[in-house]
Amino acid sequence: MPDVFDPDAVRGYYDGLADGEWDRLTATPVEEAKLHVHTHYLREHIQLADHVLDIGAGPGRFTIELARLGARVTVADISPVQLALNRERVGAAGHEDAVVARREADVSDLSQFDTAAFDATVCYGGPLSYMGSRLDDAIDELLRVTKPRGPLLLSVMSLVGSSQTHLDGIFDVMDASGRDVVEAVAASGDIGPEVRATHHMHMFRWSELRALLQRHGCEIVAASASNCLSVGNAEALARIRDDHDAWEMFLRWELDYCREPGAIDAGTHIIAVARRA
Numbered sequence: 001m002p003d004v005f006d007p008d009a010v011r012g013y014y015d016g017l018a019d020g021e022w023d024r025l026t027a028t029p030v031e032e033a034k035l036h037v038h039t040h041y042l043r044e045h046i047q048l049a050d051h052v053l054d055i056g057a058g059p060g061r062f063t064i065e066l067a068r069l070g071a072r073v074t075v076a077d078i079s080p081v082q083l084a085l086n087r088e089r090v091g092a093a094g095h096e097d098a099v100v101a102r103r104e105a106d107v108s109d110l111s112q113f114d115t116a117a118f119d120a121t122v123c124y125g126g127p128l129s130y131m132g133s134r135l136d137d138a139i140d141e142l143l144r145v146t147k148p149r150g151p152l153l154l155s156v157m158s159l160v161g162s163s164q165t166h167l168d169g170i171f172d173v174m175d176a177s178g179r180d181v182v183e184a185v186a187a188s189g190d191i192g193p194e195v196r197a198t199h200h201m202h203m204f205r206w207s208e209l210r211a212l213l214q215r216h217g218c219e220i221v222a223a224s225a226s227n228c229l230s231v232g233n234a235e236a237l238a239r240i241r242d243d244h245d246a247w248e249m250f251l252r253w254e255l256d257y258c259r260e261p262g263a264i265d266a267g268t269h270i271i272a273v274a275r276r277a
Helices: 007-017 020-024 029-045 061-068 081-092 130-144 159-165 167-177 180-188 206-215 234-240 244-258
Strands: 051-055 072-078 099-104 120-124 152-157 216-224 269-276
Touching: 007 020, 007 081, 020 081, 029 061, 029 152, 029 216, 029 234, 029 244, 029 269, 051 061, 061 072, 061 081, 072 081, 081 099, 081 159, 120 130, 130 152, 159 167, 167 180, 206 216, 206 269, 216 244, 234 244
Parallel strands: 051 072, 051 120, 072 099, 120 152
Antiparallel strands: 152 269, 216 269
16 A cells, blocks of 8 residues: 555645535435444444544534443544534534543544543544555554454445446546556555545455454454445435335345445445454
C-alpha cells in the first residue's frame, strides 16, 4: 500500500463537507439500511456505562447512538469542523452529558490517549481507508487504547461492493482516463488523484481486512457488509419505505444476509468487530 496518507487533505475534505456528512446516512432508504446495519453492531457489543472512543466520529450519528446505549463517549475526529458539528448535533439530540471529551486526532496517532483507556473503540466510515502505509500503525493504536478483550468496531470502504454500486461511474473514469487506470484500481483497491481529486483512498476486500486483523493478533467476533440486498434496489426500497411492517421486514433480511460469508464484500463498506486474542 503506498505511503499516501495526507492528513491535511483529509481534514480539508471533511471541513469542506461540513453538514453533508450528517445528511449522508439518512439521504435515501439505501443509506438508512447501512446506518441500521452499522448501528446493530453497536447495540450488540456496547455495554451500559462503557467508556467508548468514537474516532472519526464526524457530526455524531454514532455518538448519539452510543449515548442512547448509556455509554460515556470520547469523541475524536481529524476535522475541527466535524467536531464542532458533533457538539451541535449531539447537544440538539439531548445527549451532550454523555460526552467525556472532544479531541482532534487522526487514527494513526492516538498518543494523547492512555493505553487501555477505553472499554471499546468505534472507528466507523472512512478513517482506515485513508491511512496508506500507516494502516498498521492505525490498527496498533486502536488496539492499544482499547482494554484487553474490549471490542474494536470498525468499517472500511469495500472494493467489490463499491465497484458494484458505482460501476457506471467506473466506466466514466475509463472513458476519461483510460482502461489502465480502472484496471489498476480493481487490482489494488487504491484510488489516487487520477480518479479522486481530493485525497487518496484504499478500498478493501474482506480477505485483506481479515488478514490485517489476524496479523495484529485479533480474534474476529463478527463481520458483515454494510448493505447487500439494497444494492441496486433504490426504487424497490422507496416503494416500501413508508410501510412500517414491510420496512422492518426488509431490515431484518438485510441484517441477516449481510453477514453471510459470501455477502461480506457486497456493500459499500465492510464492518468488523474484533478484539485482541
